[in-house]
Amino acid sequence: MPPKKRNIELGRKLKSRKVQERAANARNDLARRYFNRELSWLKFNERVLEEAANPAHPLLERLRFLSISGSNLDEFFMVRVAGLRGQQMRRIGELSIDGRTPGEQLAAIISAADALMEQQQKLWRALRRQLKLHGIKVITPSAIGASHMQAVEKHFREQILPVLTPQALDPAHPFPFIPNQGIGIIFDMRRKSDGETVRQLVLIPSSLQRFVRVPGSTHRFVTLEALIKRFVGQMFPEHRLIAAGAFRIIRDSDIEVEEEAEDLVRYFRTAIKRRRRGRVIRLKFEKGLPDELAQLIRSELGGGSNIISETAGFLGIGDLAQLVDEDRPELKFTPYTPRFPERILEHEGDCFAAIRQKDIIVHHPYESFDVVLDFLRQAALDPNVVAIKQTLYRAGKQSAVIKALCEAAEAGKSVTAVVELKARFDEEQNLHWAAQLENSGVQVVYGFVDMKTHAKISLVVRREDGELRTYCHLGTGNYHPVTARIYTDLSFFTADPRIGHDAGQIFNFVTGYIEPTDLKLLTMSPLGLREKILALIDDEIAHVQEGRSGAIWAKLNSLVDKAVIDKLYEASEAGVEVDLVVRGICCLRPGVKGMSSRIRVKSVVGRFLEHSRIWAFGNGADLPNTSARVFISSADWMSRNFDRRVEYMLPIENPTVHDQILDQVMVANLLDNQQSWMLRPTGRYERVKAEGVPFNLHQYFMTNPSLSGRGDALAEENDVPTLRLVRKR
Incomplete structure (x- = not known):
């Protein structure tokens, strides 16, 4: 080969090698900054499986955790692994948040899943032996006798x-x-x-x-x-x-x-x-x-x-x-009967009267989901109610919600139901409910082709003194009576006209594609929810830069969105203290010097499934404080929730509700040392060991009334223990 051609070829190889090195370095940087989403989910299922080995739980409850880990893993393969396999077959080379190809992710997933299944079988053998000691035996036919x-x-x-x-x-x-x-x-x-x-x-x-x-x-x-x-x-x-x-x-x-x-x-x-x-x-x-x-x-x-x-x-x-x-x-666990909010009972069960007096928040499963059903039943029967609008993501197989909406429509009220057909594994059930609703005269809307309506909102319009008043329910969970007994969620009721206006705007967006232009309090996705969160984090950074405290607390099911994670990293290194309670997937790597040194992440896995989404920003002071900006939401911090779902975020202004969410729910989650795991920079989750007084947040809420729904009689007793969080920096 002539020298000139040889030099050109050598130059091409060197250039190619540098490109490959830059690409490799970029992927290594991603791996150092983020955890893989799929592997993080498998870590969550490991924590579920660990509860099957937890001697603090009754024996059949441990078996329940084992069966849940199996069902979880099945669904993971049906959806997540199937998606990666599809990408691999179509030769889609899109990299994950931590820089892995679909093939690389599959290899790691299979290895981790096989280890998880081996642990499942090991635990089944151990539980089988213990069940035998209590007279529950799984035998072979030869042992029948x-x-x-x-x-x-x-x-x-x-x-x-x-x-x-x-x-x-x-x-x-x-x-x-x-x-x-x-x-x-x-x-x-x-x-x-x-x-x-x-x-x-x-x-x-x-x-x-x-x-x-x-x-x-x-x-x-x-x-x-x-x-x-x-x-x-x-x-x-x-x-x-x-x-x-x-x-x-x-x-x-x-x-x-x-x-x-x-x-x-x-x-x-x-x-x-x-x-x-x-x-x-x-x-x-x-x-x-x-x-x-x-x-x-x-x-x-x-x-x-x-x-x-x-x-x-x-x-x-x-x-x-x-x-x-x-x-x-x-x-099994001792059966638990949820409380009914005392404040509604003081109004002789009149939900509208109680809500009209002041905002109320109901904490499921400690407080009964019946209050949500009663709100809708009362709306269906009340001759002064003229319209009901309802989102339905998952409603269950025996749904009192559907029955109430049908009765309202049959009574001549204007009833609109936004039924989400894309609710995974509930599509067939939702088609069934949609047909039943339409047969009763409900106007059924299916939302967007390319987005899910994930916001949980009920809107009731009632004629009072010649004028129309709007009552709203906004939930962090589904209108599902079964999961409401085992998921921790928040139900917020209000007659605030600003929220009623905003909820109406969200319904118009879903039913008529009319983009809201003047939302008063609510923020929604896909129209600015991510940007609002980033701005709130920026506000905490600004407080630190101006010599005040900066603090963020967030309770989520999953944290995946790269932009939010990067902004939290920025906040951490600017001096903002960040405490996250992320039950499931977490792609953020906490506790890394120079990147996330002030971020702590814990996961709570116990008797109830932690499902509520709560965000709190210190607003210039350490958390908790009375001036903190507190929000509830239907959304997790995931790209799909920001870009491909209709979600809401609601600021909490009522002082009692503010205190319940921040000083009760969030503090209890951070205090828990009986069913919590801390995420380490390596990606390992370590079970929290109680230092001092043991505290189980589920037990606390099962044995103490809430602040918002107590009513005057319970309020006078002042019998809710004050929670105090002492943070060791």
């Missing part, structure tokens, strides 16, 4: 066998469709008549429970798949069993909405059917399944495109929830 075997066999023959459909696998009978989370048992059988090998497949119907109770006085169970193997001769009387094994699959279950979808309802009805046939993402084999059978299943269900593992234990950890339902109250 002759005295009960006949009854079990009769049950199998009469109650199970008629539901099963064995299918031969041969050229005339191709491999059948396996539904998402489906479990199958594959058999190699030898025909007695000619010695020919026959391959058979039996799917376990979802209509059958995984555990079958053995007759007798004790709580003894045998798994359905074990019974099918034990009585295989009843299905195949002319065959002898050679080999058998079970497997389980997870399918891609996310629904991607195409922007050109002309009819959203029709699109989702079709998409739900497509989802049931989504590509296989995860394939799990029972340990000991012969290689030949495993290879057949692998090739029929997508070959090398799915993620395969072998399980030495129970397939489908989430199904252990069936055992939790056993009637053994001594092995």
Whole structure:
């Protein structure tokens, strides 16, 4: 090669090498600044799993945590892993917040998930031994005993066998469709008549429970798949069993909405059917399944495109929830009955009268969700109510909210329901509710094609003294009566005309695409919520620069948005003290000198699922203080919440409500040392060890009335212990 060409080629290589080095350095910088979103979620599920090993919990509650960790992991694969696999298949090279490609993320996820599943099986073995000591036994068919075997066999023959459909696998009978989370048992059988090998497949119907109770006085169970193997001769009387094994699959279950979808309802009805046939993402084999059978299943269900593992234990950890339902109250949390807000009772149950007097906030699950239902029921029955507007993200299967809206419409009121079809895994239920609402005369609106309506708002317009007054409910959680018993959330009620005006503007934005131009108090996404948060953080930085204190407290489910994280880093190094309670995903790396030295992150995982979103800014003084700027919201600090969802943020001005949220809820979360974990700069979560007096925030709220809903009688007793946070800097 001539010298000139050689020099040009050398220059190209050097340039290419420098580009690669810069790219590598940039990715390393990202890894130093942020945690990976998916791996952070797996860390959260590890904390859930750790509760299954927590001896402070009753035994069946520990089993519940184990089953929840299994269900969580299934959903993670259905959605997050499926999405990354899709990116990888389409050769999309988009990097994660910490600079990883989809392939790099998948490799790390699989390793972490496999370790998590191994820990699940280990914990199941340990809990199984402890359950046995309390008379709850999961046994093999061989341990049933002759005295009960006949009854079990009769049950199998009469109650199970008629539901099963064995299918031969041969050229005339191709491999059948396996539904998402489906479990199958594959058999190699030898025909007695000619010695020919026959391959058979039996799917376990979802209509059958995984555990079958053995007759007798004790709580003894045998798994359905074990019974099918034990009585295989009843299905195949002319065959002898050679080999058998079970497997389980997870399918891609996310629904991607195409922007050109002309009819959203029709699109989702079709998409739900497509989802049931989504590509296989995860394939799990029972340990000991012969290689030949495993290879057949692998090739029929997508070959090398799915993620395969072998399980030495129970397939489908989430199904252990069936055992939790056993009637053994001594092995469960003491039942808790929520309080009904005393202030509403003092108004003889008249929600409107209580709200008209002053704002009120209800703290679920410690205070009953019935107050939200009563608000809507009263609106439905009140002849002075002329209009109701309601957002519906998740409402549950037996929804009193839907019933109240239908009754209101049938009574001649103007009722509008914004039903979110894109609420993941509730799409089919929401379609059902939408049809029922429309049949009752409710005006049903489905919102945007490319955005979810995630704000939780009820608006009631009532005629009073010849004028119209608007009452509002704004929640941090869903209008779901089941989750309201186990999720900690806030319900804010107000008759403030400014909030009523703003809520009406949000409804008009969703129903008519009319962008609000003059919001009085509320901030909403996708129209400026991120910018408002960044401005509030900037205000704290300015306070420090002017010689005052700067402080930020935030309670969230997830923290992912890069712009907000970078601004918090900036605030930290400017001198602002930042305390975050982030239950789940956290991509922010705390406690790093020169970057996040004044940021502390904790996660609370306990009896109730921490779900409320609360943000507090010191406003020139240490937190808590009476002048602090306090907000509640439906949004987490994630890009999707800022850019692709309709959310709200509400400032709290009422002094009593302000004190309850800041001095009670936030302080209690920061004080908790019984069910809290601290996030370290390495990404490791360490369980908080109690120093001094133990404090369990859930127990505190279960045994102490709230400030906002106490009413005059309880207020005079002044029986709410004052919480005091002493921060060691």
